[in-house]
Amino acid sequence: xxxxQWWSSLFSALTPDSLAVSTATNAIGAQVQLEGVQKVxxxxxxxxxxxxQVSFTxxxxxxxxxLGHSGSGKSTLxxxxxxxxxxxxxxxxxxxxxxxxxxxxSRTLFRRDHIGFVFQFFNLIPTLTVLExxxxxxxxxxxxxxAAQREALRLLDxxxxxxxxxxxxxxxxxxxxxxxxxxxxxxxxxxxxxxxEPTGNLDGETxxxxxxxxxxxxxxxxxxxxxxxxxxxxxxxxxxxxxxxxGRLTPVIVHPDALEEAAA
Ligand SMILES: Nc1ncnc2c1ncn2[C@@H]1O[C@H](COP(=O)(O)OP(=O)(O)OP(=O)(O)O)[C@@H](O)[C@H]1O
Ligand SMILES: [Mg+2]
Numbered sequence: 001x002x003x004x005q006w007w008s009s010l011f012s013a014l015t016p017d018s019l020a021v022s023t024a025t026n027a028i029g030a031q032v033q034l035e036g037v038q039k040v041x042x043x044x045x046x047x048x049x050x051x052x053q054v055s056f057t058x059x060x061x062x063x064x065x066x067l068g069h070s071g072s073g074k075s076t077l078x079x080x081x082x083x084x085x086x087x088x089x090x091x092x093x094x095x096x097x098x099x100x101x102x103x104x105x106s107r108t109l110f111r112r113d114h115i116g117f118v119f120q121f122f123n124l125i126p127t128l129t130v131l132e133x134x135x136x137x138x139x140x141x142x143x144x145x146x147a148a149q150r151e152a153l154r155l156l157d158x159x160x161x162x163x164x165x166x167x168x169x170x171x172x173x174x175x176x177x178x179x180x181x182x183x184x185x186x187x188x189x190x191x192x193x194x195x196x197e198p199t200g201n202l203d204g205e206t207x208x209x210x211x212x213x214x215x216x217x218x219x220x221x222x223x224x225x226x227x228x229x230x231x232x233x234x235x236x237x238x239x240x241x242x243x244x245x246x247g248r249l250t251p252v253i254v255h256p257d258a259l260e261e262a263a264a
Contacts, residue, residue: 029062032094034057034092035093037089037091039087058226063239065237066226066242067241084111115190115193119198124180130180134156152165152187158217178201179213182198193225
């Protein structure tokens with residue numbers, strides 16, 4: 001989803017009763033259950049089954065890596081878990097709540113309040129400062145500007161960017177921009193964090209540092225982290241590694257050779 005659409009869906013959802021959405025993810029670390037999840041894309045005459053009857057449970061607090069070749073369905077799966085997209089069939093439950101049964105507006109609100117999403121290309125708003133970018137989610141959720149800024153500053157401190165709070169994103173390095181995006185994803189204290197190739201656009205050393213920051217912030221707070229990546233080295237840090245192939249999700253045995261194969 002393009003960034004403008006993503007953010008405008010958050011703005012349009014900001015209505016007085018927006019806080020009435022379920023708070024099912026208040027527990028430490030969200031559980032994510034996939035039950036018979038099917039995703040079929042139609043392109044003209046052709047039907048492409050990207051996910052075929054996928055059933056799987058992500059446990060609270062674990063870090064799971066999704067590997068799979070380009071086009072295998074990693075982003076599709078993350079989009080279904082976040083409620084950005086809907087499956088063709090099947091159910092996604094987050095802490096027991098079937099988000100696939102919510103209407104689009106409720107899914108948007110649920111996502112805003114309970115799920116942190118980190119994208120490969122950061123998706124920061126170029127016309128807002130670093131501080132304003134990170135303060136936006138709590139402001140949209142109804143916090144006062146002062147409270148939202150307090151929260152944002154706390155997160156910017158945690159990602160080591162307090163001194164760049166008044167800078168605009170285009171003045172930052174890629175690694176710094178991704179740290180801002182991580183701060184924004186975590187500012188609402190989500191118990192579920194989804195990351196779609198968060199280091200895919202960074203050089204090896206910068207990517208490793210950004211990864212370590214994301215891992216320590218999620219692990220220390222016992223958050224559930226699901227990350228799609230092409231990088232088999234990242235899988236070494238995971239509690240579990242899955243491979244998507246031919247519409248199926250299968251566990252990978254964490255052995256360096258097996259990882260290279262699964263990521264190829
Ligand atoms: N909106 C859409 N309409 C039609 N087909 C789509 C759509 N979104 C994704 N697809 C198709 O679904 C398949 C999986 O795409 P997806 O983006 O999930 O792959 P991926 O594993 O994330 O790949 P990459 O590693 O390149 O990011 C691809 O064949 C893609 O063309
Ligand atoms: Mg992808």
